[in-house]
Amino acid sequence: MSTVTVIGAGLGGLTLARVLQRQGVGVVVYDLDAGPDARAQGGMLDVHEESGQAALRAAGLEDAFRAHVLPGGEALRVLDRDGRVLRTEDDDGDGGRPEIQRDDLRRLLLESLAPGTVRWGRKLVGVRPVRGGWHELTFADGGVVISTVLVGADGAWSRVRPLLSGAVPAYTGISFVTTRLHDVDQAHPEAAAAVGGGMLFALAGGQGLLAHREPGATIEVYAALRTDQAALGTEDLRGFLLDAFAGWAPELRALVAEADDPLVPRPLHVLPVGHAWPRRPGVTLIGDAAHLMSPFAGEGANLAMQDGAELAAALVAHGIEEPAAVAAALAEHETAMVPRAAAAAGESAANLEIAFGAAGSAGLVEVMAGHS
Ligand SMILES: Cc1cc2nc3c(=O)[nH]c(=O)nc-3n(C[C@H](O)[C@H](O)[C@H](O)COP(=O)(O)OP(=O)(O)OC[C@H]3O[C@@H](n4cnc5c(N)ncnc54)[C@H](O)[C@@H]3O)c2cc1C
Missing domain, CATH: 3.30.9.30 (D-Amino Acid Oxidase; Chain A, domain 2)
Structure with missing residues (x-):
């Protein structure tokens, strides 16, 4: 039976693995970290209804997620440099954009996987196509693995991305x-x-x-x-x-x-807005590996989870035993992901220019007023 090989146990790779496993599809995740607690993940994430929350529903983890949400965390204040308040928003308690600690969210996903799904301390250092969509993966410890379906969920400095694209993140x-x-x-x-x-x-x-x-x-x-x-x-x-x-x-x-x-x-750093690549057999990207963007649309982690859940659904629907079925699933995933990510990356780049342009906080308040 074929297995999906995922590089990277971030939010994207873990969501993919969880949704596949729930549907009975074999999956192994390799991560360079020595273990689940090797690195503090830090920071709060605002989990959006249509992307991150939809992915958590597909993962069967929505209730567990709600238990970790920070009450009041949706509140917002925009000040100028003198400390004058330009805008405040209270947390209206509707839970539309609930905030959770990234560590909690990652742990939730990790603990939902069958023991041994994530292989820690495995840093991918080399990858090359062998035949029919298969790839030979070489790890820093000298281990070699052959993948039949390979997913690069390995973040900004992806080792899988060069198989598909020459794009490099720019400062x-x-x-x-x-x-x-x-x-x-x-x-x-x-x-x-x-x-x-x-x-x-x-x-x-x-x-x-x-x-x-x-x-x-x-x-x-x-x-x-x-x-x-x-x-x-x-x-x-x-x-x-x-x-x-x-x-x-x-x-x-x-x-x-x-x-x-x-x-x-x-x-x-960011990848070019609209980053895309010609379809290649047996391999694709999700999350930051595919569409690294600045954090000013608050979408990166949400999109990584959505990519993971939707790619899993496509692989389940088409099956992973036949190369043609895998090709159809990967094409379906990329066709949906690329424009979705391009829209978010465009918004993120525009917000960066506003926030760090001449208008500063006043510009940000204008953008927010346009959204409310
Ligand atoms: C300061 C900051 C604030 C942010 N705030 C938000 C926010 O509020 N909301 C939001 O939605 N997004 C936010 N983001 C973006 C978000 O953090 C990322 O988009 C998201 O983490 C991407 O998830 P991922 O799973 O694609 O990659 P990652 O989380 O980067 O995971 C990649 C995994 O791959 C592993 N890996 C890497 N290379 C290898 C290798 N060679 N071999 C094996 N394993 C490897 C890594 O160890 C890691 O576990 C923020 C980003 C920054 C920098």
Whole structure:
């Protein structure tokens, strides 16, 4: 019996594996991490009805997901650099865009899989077509595996993507520096009040402070800057950021000045909007491997899960034993995924220009008013 071989145990690969397994299709997932807890996943995700939530329904995990949703997490505040409030939205409790911690969501998916489905500590280092849509996969530990159906769910720097496309992620010119504040109501009350119960945006002059309230009185911070990547290699990253945000309201600067966790630079890269490739037998991509975009449409993880669920449905419907059936399933998946991702990537690129352009927070408020 054939098996689907997935590279990458991120949200996309795990959703794919779960939906396949529920339908009795064999699947193995390889991931370079040493184990499920090797890397803190971090951050809150806003799970959208038509994509992430639909995928969780297909995975039979909607109720379990609801149990992990952060109450009040849909609230939003947009401030200018002086701390003036330009827009607030309360969490109206309709649960339309529920927020969950990425760690919780990943664990939910992992625990739903049969033991041994994910092979940890297996880094793909080489892949080549052999015959009839089969591929030979070589791992860093020297192991070699032959796939009959191969899915690259291996994120931004995918090792599977070069089989299909020469596209390479390009730097957007914007980097995030991430950190966290803990015990915020007691230890950082001004910063906590500025952030409120959900998401904060404060954007001006091509930079910004973004933050998110998390369960356990924690705030996750993204300081965003238009900068070359080398500048973030400085030993005194906190000092560098405080200089960059000199003159901003003290309760906003506190998000950096009072940060409890290490400051970690995360340059934002993207694939071209509308990234596509000629159909090739036995292999496809999902999630960031297919359509890496900046986070300003809040769609990347949602799309990765939707891709995983829909590809699984296509493979179940067509079957995976015959090469022609696999070809039909992969074609169906790519035909739906590419335009869907192009729309989100276009929106994300446009939002990035607005947020980090001259208008800053005021521009963002205008975009939001257009959506409400
Ligand atoms: C700062 C930031 C904030 C974001 N916020 C949001 C948000 O609010 N909402 C949203 O929807 N999206 C958000 N995103 C986007 C989202 O994080 C990604 O789109 C999503 O994680 C993609 O999932 P994936 O499964 O495709 O890839 P990943 O989550 O990157 O998973 C890829 C997996 O492949 C493994 N892997 C990689 N290479 C190999 C290899 N060679 N061999 C074996 N395994 C390998 C990795 O270990 C990893 O487990 C954000 C992104 C960033 C950077």
